[in-house]
Amino acid sequence: MRDEERELEVRLAGAAAGTVVLLVPFTVITAMVVGGVDWLHRLDEDVSVAVHDFSSGRPGLVDFMRTWCLVFDPWTWRVAALALLVWLARQGARSLAWWVGITMAAGGLLGVLLKLVFERDRPSFLDPVATAVGYSFPSGHALNNALGAAVVLAVLLPMNRRRPRLRKWLMAGGLIVPAVTGLFRIGLGVHWLSDVLAGWLLGLIVVAATMAAFAVRRRRQPDLVGARTTEE
Numbered sequence: 485m486r487d488e489e490r491e492l493e494v495r496l497a498g499a500a501a502g503t504v505v506l507l508v509p510f511t512v513i514t515a516m517v518v519g520g521v522d523w524l525h526r527l528d529e530d531v532s533v534a535v536h537d538f539s540s541g542r543p544g545l546v547d548f549m550r551t552w553c554l555v556f557d558p559w560t561w562r563v564a565a566l567a568l569l570v571w572l573a574r575q576g577a578r579s580l581a582w583w584v585g586i587t588m589a590a591g592g593l594l595g596v597l598l599k600l601v602f603e604r605d606r607p608s609f610l611d612p613v614a615t616a617v618g619y620s621f622p623s624g625h626a627l628n629n630a631l632g633a634a635v636v637l638a639v640l641l642p643m644n645r646r647r648p649r650l651r652k653w654l655m656a657g658g659l660i661v662p663a664v665t666g667l668f669r670i671g672l673g674v675h676w677l678s679d680v681l682a683g684w685l686l687g688l689i690v691v692a693a694t695m696a697a698f699a700v701r702r703r704r705q706p707d708l709v710g711a712r713t714t715e716e
Contacts, residue, residue: 503692510685513678517604517621528676532607536673539613546613549668556665558624561632562588568639583698584635591631591690595624595683607673614672623675626683629662634691662687 516524539546565588572581604621618624637658644650666680 503689503696506685506689506692510682510689513682513685514602514621517678517682518602524678528607528678531670531677532673535671536607536609536613539671539673540611546672549671550614553625553665553668553672556625556629556661558592558628558632561628562592565632565635568636572639579698580639583694584639587635587691587694588631590694591627591687594690595622595627595686598622598686599624604676604679607676609673612673614674616672616674620675621679621682622686623666623669623679623683625669626662626666626675626680627687629665630684630687631690632687633658633662634688638691638695 513524539549565584569581569584572578572584599619599621602621603619606616606618606620637654640654641651644654662684666675666684669675670677670680
């Protein structure tokens with residue numbers, strides 16, 4: 485039990501450095517979007533046009549991308565996080581459950597706030613393969629997929645250290661699902677490349693930042709009870 489606690493604390497403490505590292509590219513991308521940097525604007529347009537031309541001639545692919553993005557909608561991750569939160573609370577890991585809830589809520593609210601602050605328009609085509617409402621930067625799907633996957637991995641990986649095969653599947657899913665979802669949002673023509681990159685980065689930043697804060701709290705309260713392992 486204590487081994488899992490120490491392993492989790494090491495992971496959380498190391499997130500402080502990750503927060504700083506991730507903030508750098510996110511800040512750069514945000515500054516370029518706000519400043520209307522020409523080369524980034526051209527890159528976004530070139531990628532969007534090329535991907536739209538590819539998608540528009542493949543209705544089957546478009547349907548698949550729409551279904552995928554519906555399945556991995558931000559609310560899917562919120563419901564999954566709520567289920568994880570309830571399970572952790574029932575296992576006695578209330579502090580960790582609070583971290584899950586606070587992290588998901590903070591990431592979701594921050595994404596909405598930044599959309600309203602930057603008010604970036606979505607890509608526009610005469611013959612769109614899909615449409616979406618609201619502003620574009622950062623991508624809510626990319627943000628919440630990265631956020632949700634990182635939260636799930638941060639909780640479940642330490643609990644399954646004796647199950648290497650399961651850990652590999654968890655890590656593969658945690659990487660593939662957010663990556664594919666972000667790319668499909670570009671493929672559907674509802675987000676720019678920079679929207680998706682910023683969404684991925686922001687999701688990871690929120691997780692890393694709350695991990696660091698949680699690690700500090702755990703050091704101050706070493707008697708906190710952690711989650712039970714899945715082997716119990």
